Amino acid sequence: MKYAEVIISIAHKNVDRIFNYIVPESFEADLRIGMRVIVPFGKGNKNYEGYVIGFSKSSEIPFNKLKYIVSIMDKYPIFSENTIMLAKFMREKYYTTLAECLRCIMPSVVKDKVSRYVYLNREKKDFNVLFDKCVSRGNLQSRVLNFLLEFDGTSVNEIKMFLDINSAPITALEKKGLIQIFDREVKREVLDFSHVNFTKPFVPTDEQKMAIDFIKSKLYEKEKKPVLIYGVTGSGKTEIYLQIIDEVLKNGKQAIVLVPEISLTPQTVNRFISRFGKRVSFTHSRLSVGERFDQWKKAREGEISIMIGPRSAVFTPFSKLGVIIIDEEHEHTYKSETTPKYDAREIAREIGNITGSLTVLGSATPDISTYYKAKMGEFDLITIKNRVNRSFPDVNVIDMRKELEKGNKSVFSDELLNAVEDNLLNNRQTILFLNRRGYSTFVSCRKCGYVMECKDCNVNFTYHLSNDRLVCHYCGKNISNPKNCPQCGSKYIKYFGAGTQKIEEETKKLFPEARILRMDMDTTSGKHGHENILKKFAAGEADILIGTQMIAKGLDFPNVSLVGVIAADMSLNSGDFKCAENTFQMLTQVSGRAGRSAIKGRVFIQTYNPEHYSIKFAKNNDYISFYDYEIAVRKQMMYPPFTNIFFIMFTGEDEKKIIKALYKFLDIMLKFNKNNQFEHIGPAPAVISKIKSQYRWKIIVKGVVERNLKNYVLYCLDKLKEGKDLSGININITLNPVYIM
Numbered sequence: 001m002k003y004a005e006v007i008i009s010i011a012h013k014n015v016d017r018i019f020n021y022i023v024p025e026s027f028e029a030d031l032r033i034g035m036r037v038i039v040p041f042g043k044g045n046k047n048y049e050g051y052v053i054g055f056s057k058s059s060e061i062p063f064n065k066l067k068y069i070v071s072i073m074d075k076y077p078i079f080s081e082n083t084i085m086l087a088k089f090m091r092e093k094y095y096t097t098l099a100e101c102l103r104c105i106m107p108s109v110v111k112d113k114v115s116r117y118v119y120l121n122r123e124k125k126d127f128n129v130l131f132d133k134c135v136s137r138g139n140l141q142s143r144v145l146n147f148l149l150e151f152d153g154t155s156v157n158e159i160k161m162f163l164d165i166n167s168a169p170i171t172a173l174e175k176k177g178l179i180q181i182f183d184r185e186v187k188r189e190v191l192d193f194s195h196v197n198f199t200k201p202f203v204p205t206d207e208q209k210m211a212i213d214f215i216k217s218k219l220y221e222k223e224k225k226p227v228l229i230y231g232v233t234g235s236g237k238t239e240i241y242l243q244i245i246d247e248v249l250k251n252g253k254q255a256i257v258l259v260p261e262i263s264l265t266p267q268t269v270n271r272f273i274s275r276f277g278k279r280v281s282f283t284h285s286r287l288s289v290g291e292r293f294d295q296w297k298k299a300r301e302g303e304i305s306i307m308i309g310p311r312s313a314v315f316t317p318f319s320k321l322g323v324i325i326i327d328e329e330h331e332h333t334y335k336s337e338t339t340p341k342y343d344a345r346e347i348a349r350e351i352g353n354i355t356g357s358l359t360v361l362g363s364a365t366p367d368i369s370t371y372y373k374a375k376m377g378e379f380d381l382i383t384i385k386n387r388v389n390r391s392f393p394d395v396n397v398i399d400m401r402k403e404l405e406k407g408n409k410s411v412f413s414d415e416l417l418n419a420v421e422d423n424l425l426n427n428r429q430t431i432l433f434l435n436r437r438g439y440s441t442f443v444s445c446r447k448c449g450y451v452m453e454c455k456d457c458n459v460n461f462t463y464h465l466s467n468d469r470l471v472c473h474y475c476g477k478n479i480s481n482p483k484n485c486p487q488c489g490s491k492y493i494k495y496f497g498a499g500t501q502k503i504e505e506e507t508k509k510l511f512p513e514a515r516i517l518r519m520d521m522d523t524t525s526g527k528h529g530h531e532n533i534l535k536k537f538a539a540g541e542a543d544i545l546i547g548t549q550m551i552a553k554g555l556d557f558p559n560v561s562l563v564g565v566i567a568a569d570m571s572l573n574s575g576d577f578k579c580a581e582n583t584f585q586m587l588t589q590v591s592g593r594a595g596r597s598a599i600k601g602r603v604f605i606q607t608y609n610p611e612h613y614s615i616k617f618a619k620n621n622d623y624i625s626f627y628d629y630e631i632a633v634r635k636q637m638m639y640p641p642f643t644n645i646f647f648i649m650f651t652g653e654d655e656k657k658i659i660k661a662l663y664k665f666l667d668i669m670l671k672f673n674k675n676n677q678f679e680h681i682g683p684a685p686a687v688i689s690k691i692k693s694q695y696r697w698k699i700i701v702k703g704v705v706e707r708n709l710k711n712y713v714l715y716c717l718d719k720l721k722e723g724k725d726l727s728g729i730n731i732n733i734t735l736n737p738v739y740i741m
């Protein structure tokens with residue numbers, strides 16, 4: 001008797017273990033590890049999906065208590081032993097269940113797309129024999145045979161279309177044994193290879209060569225640390241990736257390239273296709289489930305060797321993986337916001353541990369925590385200081401307080417206005433950038449630049465329109481909105497707010513003859529919305545592109561020689577401990593869009609806070625100094641990477657009940673807080689304190705050792721659930737979230 005070890009596809013802690021099922025004799029030949037099965041489960045013996053992760057010859061459970069596998073869902077294994085190891089890692093790391101991890105790693109079930117193809121029966125060597133068997137040459141069956149003589153192996157649908165017939169004659173011929181029909185699997189194509197212009201590798205610059213040689217040598221080492229390439233914008237990181245991939249392919253291995261979803265444009269994918277042709281595929285959330293599934297299968301079957309995609313592409317099932325490259329590694333989209341809340345960078349590293357593949361991270365503005373790891377020796381670090389074209393744009397910081405003094409109350413400073421005019425006259429393109437994230441808005445003085453902030457948390461107060469109060473979203477402190485600036489007494493203290501639409505209107509008024517495109521959440525819906533706007537701009541169909549963070553990333557437009565940042569303050573005062581880092585990244589990335597060709601680029605950054613270190617260092621393109629400053633602030637305030645932050649949010653319709661439960665939770669935590677290892681901040685309302693009549697409150701817990709913090713919080717949550725009725729309350733927990741709001 002053979003028993004299968006099965007994980008049931010139910011995401012519940014009590015079910016998160018292995019169950020034994022009897023393998024019916026008729027399944028023994030077909031069933032393998034890595035297949036999905038249907039099994040009866042629970043008292044009612046309801047059918048559930050299960051994953052076979054092993055077999056055993058015996059079971060501790062008495063035979064009469066065991067159940068039989070009902071059916072097998074897959075023709076071939078869809079996950080491997082390595083997948084199971086990775087899922088186990090994820091379960092521990094992201095405090096979830098094995099079933100949930102396996103479901104995240106694997107594609108959704110999609111049936112193979114099958115077409116039916118018609119062939120002449122090759123056993124009848126003499127084709128006239130075929131015709132003799134049909135009556136007259138003019139009839140439909142004969143026409144089908146004639147057609148097949150020329151186009152043997154055409155699909156049933158195509159024959160019907162070309163000959164304008166129904167399927168009756170085809171069926172008749174099959175019955176007579178004159179033709180044979182086979183099912184053939186067709187994989188959906190997502191890339192167009194008909195116009196590939198192959199490019200030759202560039203002769204690398206000295207800095208590129210140093211990076212390429214170093215990483216190539218790492219490919220052959222047994223113990224591999226991840227490699228971080230810190231390379232300024234325009235330093236040619238993509239060329240480095242291409243040459244590393246070339247080496248990997250030469251060794252018969254495969255590569256995964258992760259790119260933030262937003263930079264996953266045809267332009268990006270083409271840089272890989274133009275070097276490696278049909279060995280490339282890509283995946284993207286805008287593809288259909290079937291299309292994505294087929295790319296997954298091409299990888300699994302070795303039909304392709306390079307997969308480009310967003311964070312989920314890290315799970316591409318290559319069997320001989322050589323390298324995982326993560327471009328723009330600082331991007332927050334590498335962290336999943338749904339369970340399991342994985343970080344693709346951590347997954348890549350673990351895949352490296354399991355399979356021996358190398359992880360390469362690249363960025364012009366590495367995540368502070370990543371750079372810290374590199375400095376501490378956890379990663380190998382490569383630095384590229386120069387642009388390939390050796391020319392950085394001129395970055396000008398404009399003090400908007402002075403504009404107010406001059407009486408200029410528009411969103412454009414005089415300098416930026418002149419520069420846009422100048423660019424229009426010279427037929428060059430301009431990007432105007434406005435960073436506005438969600439609902440958060442801050443209160444500041446337009447005269448002296450003072451920003452209202454919570455001194456306890458070193459973050460800005462957020463303005464709440466509903467009750468005209470300022471709230472700290474870390475500790476929950478709230479104060480009334482001042483009428484005058486606490487620093488200079490001016491009455492120009494107010495909350496900040498302007499959207500891309502307003503900027504567009506104002507730009508149109510100022511430059512009625514300019515052709516303007518706007519790119520934000522509202523203008524980019526639909527399958528190709530985002531792409532179409534970029535295509536138009538690249539084709540020179542517009543002079544000015546106005547947009548949100550969507551336009552800051554990775555774009556390469558040679559004719560853009562001017563970038564204007566309307567208000568750096570928007571990201572600087574977002575009320576998050578990472579706002580300096582986000583601002584530095586944003587300014588550096590957006591400046592990197594200007595002057596990428598021979599034309600010298602110009603950048604204007606408008607702000608009420610020109611002395612802020614993130615702006616000063618971004619102006620000088622000086623990541624290292626920024627890092628040194630920022631890491632000191634983090635250490636002093638005990639923020640990551642020096643600690644871990646657990647974010648717990650309670651939501652529900654009954655606000656009082658939520659708050660009461662959160663305070664009860666705090667009580668429990670304080671009781672179990674041995675040696676005061678952990679720090680608690682809040683409870684406080686979330687930035688968006690109510691969505692769809694659901695109130696949202698949160699509490700933050702800090703702890704230096706990740707594992708201890710996690711165990712502590714989960715333990716206390718269990719205690720809370722034991723003692724209290726939590727019906728109607730939803731609990732959402734995240735470790736080190738992207739935004740703590």
Ligand code: ADP
Pocket residue numbers: 202203204205208231232233234235236237238239388389556
């Ligand atoms: P990054 O990703 O570091 O911002 P890119 O890879 O986009 O930089 O490179 C910037 C530009 O320089 C691109 O247009 C690229 O084709 C070009 N480039 C890269 N390496 C070389 C090289 N060795 N010689 C000439 N041009 C290069």
Ligand code: ZN
Pocket residue numbers: 454455456457458472473474475476477
């Ligand atoms: Zn505070």
Ligand code: ZN
Pocket residue numbers: 445446447448449450485486487488489490
């Ligand atoms: Zn003031």
